[in-house]
Amino acid sequence: MFEKRQRFGLVKLLDLELPTWQADVRFRGRSRLIACAVLETDAGLILIDPGPTSTLKTLESALTPLGGLQAVNDVVLTHIHLDHAGCVGQLAANLPEVSIHVHPIGARHLINPERLIRSATRIYKERMETLWGAILPVPASQICAIADGTLLQIGRRALRACYTPGHASHHIAWFDDAAGVVFAGDAAGM
Known part of the structure; x- marks a missing residue:
């Protein structure tokens, strides 16, 4: 049913003219904890919730059969928690032409992540x-x-x-009406 590119950690979720993939970023070396949705377009790749910086190398490898990191034109975020969006600063540095689409409340914390870092450090410490x-x-x-x-x-x-x-004040669910799919982030109680 699903086309798998296991070597790269990709699974095709929607077999449309412009496919949608799931890239397992293997958080802490384990599968099925954090995944990034990868949408093919005729204008490059869209990443939805690319994950933390600690898994960026795995995401880069997963994107290899789709043209690699340089094929990414847009990053779409459901929210800015580190498991969903921790790597966007590094992605922006690597890809200065990429656009990051985010709720206005989340935008200010991406531009200046000091408060986000302080808050997360209180929880995760060393x-x-x-x-x-x-x-x-x-x-x-x-x-x-x-x-x-x-x-x-x-x-x-x-x-x-x-x-x-709900999960976050700046949470956005993204609807792909043509495909009949919603990218819900953590809005679905997961």
């Missing part, structure tokens, strides 16, 4: 770096603050933003 890796700021020029109901058109792919506060 394990912070090992668990999540380095948390870098994202240049404001790469941030696209998304309003509720925004239709994000990237090539022939369209994602509709729906504010879903």
Whole structure:
């Protein structure tokens, strides 16, 4: 049913003209803990919730059969918690043309992550770096603050933003209406 590229940790979730993949980033060396959705478009790749910096090398390897990290044009975030978005500062540094799509509340914490880092360090203490890796700021020029109901058109792919506060005040679920799929982040109680 699903096409697997196990060597790279990719599983095709939707076999459409423009496929959707899941890249298992093997958090702490374990599978099925954190995954990034990878959407192919005619304008490059979209990453949804690329994960922490500590797993970025695994994500880079997973993207190899799809053109590698350099094929990424857009990063779409459901929210900015480190397990979903910890690596976006590093991605922005590596890919200065990439656009990061995020809730306005989350945007300010990506531009200046000091408060996010302080808060997470209170919880994770000395394990912070090992668990999540380095948390870098994202240049404001790469941030696209998304309003509720925004239709994000990237090539022939369209994602509709729906504010879903609860797990985080800045949470967004992304609907791919054409495919009949929602990228819910942690809004579904997972």
